Amino acid sequence: MRNALRILAVVALGALLAGCETLGYYTQAIGGQFEISTRAQPVDAVMDDPATPAAIRAKLALAKTMREFASRELGLPDNGSYRRYADLGRPFVVWNVVAAGEFSTKAVESCFPVVGCVTYRGYFGEADARAHAEALRAKGYDVQVSGIPAYSTLGWFDDPLLSTFIRYPEAEIARIVFHELAHQVVYIKGDTVFNESFAVAVERAGVRRWLAAEHREGELAAFYAARERQREFVALIEGTKARLDAVYAQPIASEPMRAAKREAFAQFLRDYAALKAGWGGFAGYDRIVGAAPGNALLASITAYSKYVPAFEKMLEAEKGDLPRFYAAVKRLAALPEKERCAALSSAGC
Numbered sequence: 001m002r003n004a005l006r007i008l009a010v011v012a013l014g015a016l017l018a019g020c021e022t023l024g025y026y027t028q029a030i031g032g033q034f035e036i037s038t039r040a041q042p043v044d045a046v047m048d049d050p051a052t053p054a055a056i057r058a059k060l061a062l063a064k065t066m067r068e069f070a071s072r073e074l075g076l077p078d079n080g081s082y083r084r085y086a087d088l089g090r091p092f093v094v095w096n097v098v099a100a101g102e103f104s105t106k107a108v109e110s111c112f113p114v115v116g117c118v119t120y121r122g123y124f125g126e127a128d129a130r131a132h133a134e135a136l137r138a139k140g141y142d143v144q145v146s147g148i149p150a151y152s153t154l155g156w157f158d159d160p161l162l163s164t165f166i167r168y169p170e171a172e173i174a175r176i177v178f179h180e181l182a183h184q185v186v187y188i189k190g191d192t193v194f195n196e197s198f199a200v201a202v203e204r205a206g207v208r209r210w211l212a213a214e215h216r217e218g219e220l221a222a223f224y225a226a227r228e229r230q231r232e233f234v235a236l237i238e239g240t241k242a243r244l245d246a247v248y249a250q251p252i253a254s255e256p257m258r259a260a261k262r263e264a265f266a267q268f269l270r271d272y273a274a275l276k277a278g279w280g281g282f283a284g285y286d287r288i289v290g291a292a293p294g295n296a297l298l299a300s301i302t303a304y305s306k307y308v309p310a311f312e313k314m315l316e317a318e319k320g321d322l323p324r325f326y327a328a329v330k331r332l333a334a335l336p337e338k339e340r341c342a343a344l345s346s347a348g349c
Contacts, residue, residue, distance in 0.1 A: 025121070032094070032124025033157065040084040040160035059166050059173065060085060066174045066210060073213070074206045075323040076181040080158030087163040092147030094122040095129035099141040100295035103248045103257055105241045107192075107299035108141065116189030119303050122151065142294035150176045152183035171207055171219055178206035186329050194340060197307035198329055204308075205315060205322065232275055233285055234305045240268045241298040265293055310344040 043064060047057050063082065071078035098120045099108040107119035123129035126147070133143040149165035165176050182202035188194050204227065211220040247260045272289060276282070289297065311329070318324040332340055 025123075028124055028128055029122075033153070035124070036086050036088070036093070036160065036162075037157060039086040039088065040158075041086070043083055043085050043161065046085045056166060059170075060161065062170055063161050063166070063173055063177070066177055069210055069213065070178055070181055070206065073209060074178065074202070075185075075326060076178065076202075076206075077155070077184045079155070079184075081155075081181060081184070082159060082161050082177050084158065084160040085162075085166070086160045089163070091164060092126075092149055093162055093164045094124055094148045094151060095126050096120040096122050096146050096148050096300075097129050097133050097136070098144045098146070098296045098300040099133075099136045100299045102140050102142060102295070103254075103261070105244055105248070105295050105298045105302075107296065107303065108136075111190075116191075118190075119192045119299065122148065142296045144290075144294070144296035144300050146288070146300065150180055152180040154187050155184045171211060171216075171223055174210050175203045175207050178210075179203040185326050186333050188333050188340075191337065191340070192303050193306050194333070194344075196304045197344075198311055200304055200308050201311035201315065202322075204312070205320075229279055229282060229284075233272075234301060236268070236271055236275060237298055237301045238305075240264060240271075241302060244295070244298070268293060307344045 043060050046052050047060050052060075067082045070076040070082075100106060101108070109117040109119055110121045111117040121132065123132065129145050133145045136143050149168070150159075150162060153159055159180060161177075165173060168176070179199045179202065182199040183195060185202075186195070186198055207223060208220070211223055244261065244264050247257060247264060250257070252260075269289075272285075276285075288301075314328055314332075315322070315325045318328060332343060335343070
């Protein structure tokens with residue numbers, strides 16, 4: 001932990017040289033990570049504590065089996081991550097702010113010394129996130145604020161299990177653990193779409209295998225149903241994004257473009273309502289969509305989905321062998337960005 005805190009101190013010095021606003025952002029980031037590190041306790045110690053609720057104790061016991069499965073069966077890093085537990089006393093660990101231009105579906109990037117450029121800015125305090133979002137809206141940006149239950153420190157810290165997701169359904173806990181560990185396998189500085197799409201492909205394969213190994217046939221069926229809903233939702237997002245990209249490319253004045261944008265999102269909400277009607281009461285995407293979706297929503301979803309099919313095809317080509325798949329992805333990650341994109345995308349770069 002001491003070495004990691006030294007790294008954060010170096011990052012903070014870089015922020016000091018960059019200006020006061022950046023320094024304030026890094027100060028809250030260092031404080032938030034320090035809080036997590038100091039609250040984290042070994043899972044066994046938390047389970048042995050009589051004050052730990054029985055429901056949490058049961059979820060932690062199950063999370064231990066997931067963690068062992070991750071390294072033993074999925075080839076994910078065997079280290080200190082997800083072997084401790086931290087109760088944060090809040091619903092999310094961070095709140096991510098995604099912004100896009102008024103007439104653009106491309107997310108505005110924020111660049112940092114360690115992770116490179118990413119398509120969001122995370123805050124440990126919701127009020128700070130919303131204040132930043134309001135400042136961006138005042139500048140004319142479309143903004144999306146989303147609560148996030150977990151994130152990866154890419155191996156700089158031993159990431160713990162968190163109270164922000166330990167009460168989730170078992171398959172969802174497994175999904176989060178597998179996803180975040182995948183970031184420790186392959187991570188390209190400055191390529192959010194590549195990183196997140198790869199981690200989603202790993203989480204899907206991992207959850208499917210974990211449920212099968214645990215003989216949870218009913219949950220496996222639910223997992224496939226959830227994947228189908230996700231596929232339909234992402235297709236809706238991508239279709240809306242394509243329509244708006246076409247609108248924004250037109251040489252028309254701002255007001256007609258705003259009218260076309262409003263109609264595109266009105267159509268999106270109608271299509272989403274129709275899609276949801278066929279889901280038997282499932283409303284899990286309502287919080288993401290919100291009452292007034294905008295360009296930032298489209299940017300935030302596509303970052304996690306664009307290359308997932310391509311990565312899943314790569315895994316199939318390796319006959320489901322995850323270590324060989326990871327090696328192939330690492331070779332791909334070593335290529336220049338345009339070559340990576342061309343290898344993964346049939347829609348162009």
